[in-house]
Amino acid sequence: MQWTLVIPLKPLALAKSRLSEAAADTVRPALVLAFAQDTVAAALACPAVADVAVVTDDAEAGRELRALGARIVPDAPGAGLNAALAHGAQAVRALRPESPVAALNADLPALRPTELGRVLTAAAEFPRAFLADAAAVGTTLLTAAPGHALRPAFGPDSRARHRASGAVELGLDAVDSVRQDVDTGDDLRAALALGVGPRTATAVARLLIREE
Ligand SMILES: Nc1nc2c(ncn2[C@@H]2O[C@H](COP(=O)(O)OP(=O)(O)OP(=O)(O)O)[C@@H](O)[C@H]2O)c(=O)[nH]1
C-alpha cells in the first residue's frame, strides 16, 4: 500500500512559539523551515509514501518544499490545524479517491524513512490509526484507509481524543524518530540526540554560532 501524506505547516513567522526560549523570533522561522524540509525529505524517501501534500499559506516554505517534491495546498479554511488537515485530505481524495491518507506533523526533524515505513505498514491493518508523540500526550501521525475519513483531532491531549474517536493506537517500539516532535528546547535536544536531518543540523549550528 502506498500512502499520500498530508503535512500541515503554519506560517513560519507564527510557528513554534513554544520554542522561543531556545530560538529568538529572528532565527526561529529558519529553524521551523528546516524541520519541515527534513520531515518532507524523509517522508518522500520512504518507499511506502506515494506523495506528500503540504497545507500551508507560507510562500517561502511553499517554494522550498515544492522544490523537494511536495505538492502545496493553500490553507483555504484558515481555521486552524484540524480544518487545514481535513481540507488537505479532501484535496488529496479529490485527485485519488482510493488513496490511503496519513496526516503527519511538520516538526519531526529526526524522522527516518524506515521507521515511518514501519508505522505506515502497521497502520494499514486498520480503518483509522494513530501514533502517540514522545511525550505520550499528543499525536504525530493519524491515518485513514481508503473509504474512511481522516477526522483529525490534533491539539492538546490529542492522544486521548484520537483514541476516543475510534482510531487504533499503534503500540510500536523502535519508531522514536516518528514520535519525536519538537515543541520546546528540551524536545529539540532529544531530536538532536536521535540524529536530525541535514537542514536542521545546519540551522542549529547557525543558531549556536550566533550565540557565541
Ligand atoms: N496549515 C496549518 N498548519 C498548522 C496550523 N496550526 C498548526 N499547524 C501545524 O501543525 C503541526 C502541529 O502544530 P504544533 O506542534 O502545535 O505547532 P505550532 O502551532 O507551530 O506550535 P506553537 O506555536 O508552539 O503552539 C505543525 O506542523 C504546525 O506547523 C494551522 O492553522 N494551519
Ligand SMILES: C=C(OP(=O)(O)O)C(=O)O
Ligand atoms: C498538535 C499536536 O502537537 P503539539 O503537542 O506539538 O502541539 C498534537 O499532539 O496533536
